[in-house]
Amino acid sequence: MAHSADQAPVPRRFARSGPLTGTIRVPGDKSISHRALMLSALCVGQSRISGLLEGEDVLATAAAMRAMGAQIERGADGIWTVHGVGVGGLMQPAQALDMGNSGTSTRLLMGLVASHPITAMFTGDASLSRRPMARVTDPLGEMGAEFNASPGGTLPLMVRGISPAVPISYRLPVASAQVKSAILLAALNTPGTTTVIEPVATRDHSEKMLKGFGADLTVETDADGVRHIHVTGPCDLTAQDIEVPGDPSSAAFFIVAALIVPGSDLTIENVGMNVTRTGIITVLEQMGGQIERLNARTVGGEPVADLRVRASALSGITVDPAIVPSMVDEFPVFFIAAAMASGTTVTSGLDELRVKESDRLATMARGLEAIGVDVEEREDGLVITGSGGASLRGGGPVATLLDHRIAMSFAVAGLASEQGVNVDDTAPIATSFPDFLNLLDRSTGAA
Ligand SMILES: O=C(O)C1=C[C@@H](OP(=O)(O)O)[C@@H](O)[C@H](O)C1
């Protein structure tokens, strides 16, 4: 996958804007899009996917599934069709699987390869090649797969799968939907019952979709509220028609932009409202954000709603660390909301942000300093004293370090700044939200 790391950076200045108004739609959910391709590729027969996110990360998953035997095509109508190979039917890829910038593709596909009798080499861009993989190779190794990682347990990394693999019972040491999902996907082609014990609930798209595709999956919650997820394999999956709802993580940039730019009144249609994903809305509402949920309905087995967001006076808060897993990707843009609030916002329990596309605590702290925001970086969170609704100073340049969410967050900050915000590279935005700049220009009236 050609990625921005290989290309010249695309800097841009985001100027102070007028209100965000009108009605927009954000692209399909990234987590659900990856899983839709992977699970369809494991069915015998044809699945159809509408609303698939066509960002670089998801295209990396599509390319990898093709390299392992699935037929995947995009129709002129935007509907994707997948002819799968069946559970157990993945073929040895002829070349290294280039995962680009995508942690989700890498970790989930390692799970799939682990219980097939094939060998695959995983490579990625400079950002992905720094991210920890032992969190998946440890449990998948217990199942019998073998790994040859680069020093530090990173990519490039060779996975030698095994069939039959051995079922395990694994308690997640870190709250991670990617680790959970890697094990559940490996379990599909593993005879017997594999159990993942999840002390802290994370996004549950894998569980919901695996059940929807007919896998033998059950979830029990014990007396301490801990989830035990069991998959009994080998399972056959049944081809599906899937409709991917809009991505709440992408909507978050427009929610914050509409809250902080005076006079805004913006409606974002078709946003996924799965409670394992909506922590950002809860926290912004606690700060005084006016976010109305309209037309609540179900799309593709997931709750969705249209969100009407109006500019609001925000007050700083202390964020309960228990909510972190349900907004783990939204902290960069949440910090921009905090920078515009009155008073101080305190966050903690954010250690995982240090191992995302960039170290998001350090990258956000440096960027906020560069645009004149009062920020203190702690080991596991940021403390931000906001402007009380006054425009941010702006400036920069802000270093995005191959991190799409950093680029989009500072684009939003620019809209509420005196001097504008210079972002050093907007190319990474294509990993999750290729149409972001157009939508932003349209909703601010700049286009
Ligand atoms: O399972 C998924 O689709 C994801 C899980 C999260 O990662 P972790 O599992 O590492 O927390 C999230 O940050 C990522 O954007 C997508």
Ligand SMILES: C=C(OP(=O)(O)O)C(=O)O
């Ligand atoms: C962390 C993210 O993605 P991934 O782990 O798939 O690279 C993200 O999109 O914010």
